[in-house]
Amino acid sequence: MLDDVEAVVLVGGKGTRLRPLTLSAPKPMLPTAGVPFLAHLLSRIQAAGVRRVVLGTSYLAETFSDFFGDGSAMGLELEYVVETEPLGTGGGIRNVFKYLSAPDVLVFNGDVLCGTDLTAVVDTHRRTKADATLHLVRVQDPRAFGCVPTDEDGRVTAFLEKTEDPPTDQINAGCYVFRREVIESIPEGRPVSVERETFPDMLEAGARVSGHVDAAYWRDLGTPLDLVKGSADLVRGVAPSDALPGPTGESLLLEGATVDDSARVFGGTTVGRGVKIGKGARVDGSMLFDGAVVEDNARVVNSVVGTGARVEESAALYDAVIGDRAVVGAHCELRHGMRIWPDVVLPPHGLRFSPDV
Structure with a gap:
């Protein structure tokens, strides 16, 4: 159980190509298998034993607090931190630093549906004594994604842009574990990308960045088709969730x-x-x-x-x-x-x- 770990979920973005057609809510609040998508992610975090979650929000931030409140109904303690201007993934993580106290922090992109074993990701982080650990998934066609190769010891060696000839099928799955001190080192008050700045800078400085690689269920809900397929997978039980408002089928x-x-x-x-x-x-x-x-x-x-x-x-x-x-x-x-x-x-x-x- 991860009761000594805190979680951060970045849910601030406006982005979804479905939103203008159907709803005005941010993508993580779109109804997905009967409840807001974010409820499925929070249920997975709670099931892993994490009890305190900080939501980094910006666009329509009140939508999240109005629905989830203090999190007690889900067995969680929720804290809301609002960005006054877009800060990117790294800047969003740094923006919540002062609200964190645990030595290890799980960080999630709020628009990814994933079935990985969160306890195993944290175990990899601690076993390898990493400064940061990335969950990496293997995909059939990695050309549409940036690739993240690792060596025989599981150490991340590079962050590569999209290419027609990728050297690995491993991609960033949008779930990370950071030592709290690493979050403090991210530049404050400006936009920062973890993929293009934070992680490459860590590699250049000689920090240990580990990869936890698996073939767990994973889907980025960036398009309407992905959202529909992700919702269907939740209903059928292919994608795990404790928030489904009914039996799978x-x-x-x-x-x-x-x-x-x-x-x-x-x-x-x-x-x-x-x-x-x-x-x-x-x-x-x-x-x-x-x-x-x-x-x-x-x-x-x-x-x-x-x-x-x-x-x-x-x-x-x-x-x-x-x-x-x-x-x-x-x-x-x-x-x-x-x-x-x-x-x-x-x-x-x-x-x-x-x-x-």
Whole structure:
């Protein structure tokens, strides 16, 4: 148990390409498998035995405190520290330094879904007597990420930018362990990137930076498709969480949702409060926000349907995002990541990709 470790979660960013279409909340507060995404991360931290968590916030900071309060409902002690201007990852960590007292501090990016064993990460940090330790995951295609090679002793040797010919499949997973003294050494009061400044400077100075490498579940929720897939993995139990508001399975139905007996809802779909799904509809691996309606014989696959939006009879969505209160008219067909803005109304037969026969 990590009761002698504190945690920092950086949740200050505005960034998500889903936010303008559906919600005004920061990405870590977007409903994901029925609760704000941040609740899943906090549940993992609590399950590892950490009791005190500092949230470094900036954009809509009150959203976090209004929902989580002092953290006691989750068995945590939460402290909120607000950035008055964007400070980057390293600057955000330095900004919370005076609120920390534990010798070792776990730091998380607040928009990453991960199933790693946090106790094992801290054990690697302590066993190697590291100044800082990074959780590294192996991915099938590392070209889209910066790479972090390690030597035979698990010591990080470099931080490499994206390349078409990466020398390793190991990437930074957005979870770190720092000695408290290292956090104090980060420059104060200005933007700092841990990836481009803090860690490379530590290597140059001869500090011990260790890598904890595993193949645990990991997903960066930076795009709508990643958010949908991450939510589905939580519902199905592929990604671990103690915050799921119901049992794992093919679907998660929240209060007041109704599904016709002839409809099929599967693939880790979240069906929000008051959602209605009609006869013969098929909903696969999607997120239906509160009050949405999917009418008879409609198809919704790997898509987001915003609050109060309507998918009319025999319409089809594949990898689409439908904004709040928008209407997709009967027999429309949307594919390939299409976005429909809030309150937009597509007329029946107004848009199709497949030829009519």
